[in-house]
Amino acid sequence: MPKLRVHNITVSLDGYAAGPNQRLEHPLGEGFEEMHDWMFAAMRDHADGRTGVDVDHVARSEENIGATIMGRNMFGPHRGPWQDESWKGWWGANPPYHNDVFVHTHHLRPSVPMEGGTTFHFTDEPVETVLARAFEAADGKDVRIGGGAATVQQYLRAGLIDELHLAVFPKLLGSGERLLDNLGDGVDGYRVSELVSSPAVTHAVLVRR
Amino acid sequence: MPKLRVHNITVSLDGYAAGPNQRLEHPLGEGFEEMHDWMFAAMRDHADGRTGVDVDHVARSEENIGATIMGRNMFGPHRGPWQDESWKGWWGANPPYHNDVFVHTHHLRPSVPMEGGTTFHFTDEPVETVLARAFEAADGKDVRIGGGAATVQQYLRAGLIDELHLAVFPKLLGSGERLLDNLGDGVDGYRVSELVSSPAVTHAVLVRR
Ligand SMILES: NC(=O)c1ccc[n+]([C@@H]2O[C@H](COP(=O)([O-])OP(=O)(O)OC[C@H]3O[C@@H](n4cnc5c(N)ncnc54)[C@H](OP(=O)(O)O)[C@@H]3O)[C@@H](O)[C@H]2O)c1
Ligand SMILES: NC(=O)c1ccc[n+]([C@@H]2O[C@H](COP(=O)([O-])OP(=O)(O)OC[C@H]3O[C@@H](n4cnc5c(N)ncnc54)[C@H](OP(=O)(O)O)[C@@H]3O)[C@@H](O)[C@H]2O)c1
Numbered sequence: 001m002p003k004l005r006v007h008n009i010t011v012s013l014d015g016y017a018a019g020p021n022q023r024l025e026h027p028l029g030e031g032f033e034e035m036h037d038w039m040f041a042a043m044r045d046h047a048d049g050r051t052g053v054d055v056d057h058v059a060r061s062e063e064n065i066g067a068t069i070m071g072r073n074m075f076g077p078h079r080g081p082w083q084d085e086s087w088k089g090w091w092g093a094n095p096p097y098h099n100d101v102f103v104h105t106h107h108l109r110p111s112v113p114m115e116g117g118t119t120f121h122f123t124d125e126p127v128e129t130v131l132a133r134a135f136e137a138a139d140g141k142d143v144r145i146g147g148g149a150a151t152v153q154q155y156l157r158a159g160l161i162d163e164l165h166l167a168v169f170p171k172l173l174g175s176g177e178r179l180l181d182n183l184g185d186g187v188d189g190y191r192v193s194e195l196v197s198s199p200a201v202t203h204a205v206l207v208r209r
Numbered sequence: 210m211p212k213l214r215v216h217n218i219t220v221s222l223d224g225y226a227a228g229p230n231q232r233l234e235h236p237l238g239e240g241f242e243e244m245h246d247w248m249f250a251a252m253r254d255h256a257d258g259r260t261g262v263d264v265d266h267v268a269r270s271e272e273n274i275g276a277t278i279m280g281r282n283m284f285g286p287h288r289g290p291w292q293d294e295s296w297k298g299w300w301g302a303n304p305p306y307h308n309d310v311f312v313h314t315h316h317l318r319p320s321v322p323m324e325g326g327t328t329f330h331f332t333d334e335p336v337e338t339v340l341a342r343a344f345e346a347a348d349g350k351d352v353r354i355g356g357g358a359a360t361v362q363q364y365l366r367a368g369l370i371d372e373l374h375l376a377v378f379p380k381l382l383g384s385g386e387r388l389l390d391n392l393g394d395g396v397d398g399y400r401v402s403e404l405v406s407s408p409a410v411t412h413a414v415l416v417r418r
Contacts, residue, residue: 014389170401180223192379
């Protein structure tokens with residue numbers, strides 16, 4: 001059975017997955033940039049054929065993904081109605097997804113095909129519907145949620161996520177978007193299957209019971 | 210300079226230091242009991258002369274403490290005015306403190322001397338005042354805050370804690386008392402100096418910048 005997976009979500013020790021005041025100059029919110037560096041370093045090391053705790057997690061995240069889901073705040077810094085449709089994501093002409101990307105938003109736009117096989121679709125449908133579309137697009141492979149906090153939370157609360165990998169970064173952020181919050185009964189469905197620290201972060205993997 | 214230290218505070222992966230519905234049968238709140246077992250196991254191992262990541266942390270926590278501070282919810286399950294003064298803490302006739310213990314509460318009572326050198330004092334004074342009294346009682350040694358979440362938070366927010374050791378337990382609790390919350394600018398004063406996982410928990414040590 002194809003799975004719904006989430007990988008490489010960095011959270012501060014106090015639980016934030018994004019800093020306050022997200023904007024063009026601070027895609028991850030203020031104070032968050034350095035916290036996500038472990039992942040970029042691990043991606044470089046992976047490309048160079050190195051191994052290690054961080055690299056292994058990044059390597060896993062790239063395996064067998066056929067479609068992507070994300071929230072509108074991860075797609076861009078805009079809030080409210082689109083002023084125009086020139087924004088096509090943070091990732092340039094050839095985004096690193098290479099598959100269909102479903103962007104949750106209340107502000108619909110036509111789909112945006114990009115180079116390299118990525119197409120952004122905008123949807124205001126419920127998570128169950130979007131997930132079904134994503135599984136269909138993935139054609140037997142797994143679906144990955146890219147982020148951010150609000151989106152992962154909705155799927156977790158609904159018990160739809162099969163595997164969630166967090167990287168806890170040792171910093172107190174104090175404010176921002178909390179990840180593991182408002183989960184309701186959703187938490188009962190999960191157990192932590194791994195907990196291991198690299199020099200940079202602590203990796204925790206949540207799986208369904 | 211004597212320090213204000215906090216040790217062995219277990220928090221769930223979603224940041225709770227106590228479960229919901231604290232009461233006589235659930236001193237730590239519902240669902241929390243198993244999460245604190247690592248500490249009791251480490252205390253036993255320490256007494257038996259064993260070593261290890263968890264044991265080392267527990268050993269450190271016992272060194273050079275001259276006075277203790279705690280919140281009223283850690284002292285007992287009562288809320289509101291005392292019905293009588295028969296409650297003398299969870300710890301029996303000879304509590305494991307062996308020094309002056311200052312209990313923050315709005316509901317004052319006369320001090321309670323116990324066997325083994327522990328005396329419980331009840332105070333509604335501000336944290337700065339209570340800390341000064343505790344340092345005086347500690348007579349050159351360090352002061353330790355026992356818990357719970359609300360009390361540690363106040364001292365952290367005020368930037369008064371020199372060292373805070375957390376043990377992150379790999380479980381989602383979903384509700385309860387969050388520790389690293391409402392810290393305001395208090396967070397700016399701290400950095401994480403250690404992050405290491407044992408098979409049971411991830412130890413994080415926060416120190417003042
Ligand atoms: N820590 C990490 O590793 C990591 C990973 C990925 C992303 N991030 C960061 O996380 C931040 C974004 O997270 P976030 O929690 O602010 O937001 P998000 O989950 O990316 O997006 C939330 C927004 O998506 C739309 N949306 C979500 N669910 C919807 C639904 N069911 N129906 C319709 N619209 C829906 C709404 O926007 P509208 O109402 O405006 O349409 C909502 O405000 C960014 O800073 C990003 O860089 C961090
Ligand atoms: N996770 C761990 O390792 C760990 C460690 C220790 C304790 N715990 C648990 O934590 C829980 C207690 O934590 P908590 O956050 O609920 O409460 P707490 O910090 O123990 O106590 C809070 C209460 O203390 C009184 N208080 C605190 N500050 C005060 C002030 N400045 N002035 C006057 N009164 C003040 C108030 O009670 P009144 O208004 O009623 O007087 C307040 O409701 C317990 O379940 C305990 O077992 C867990």
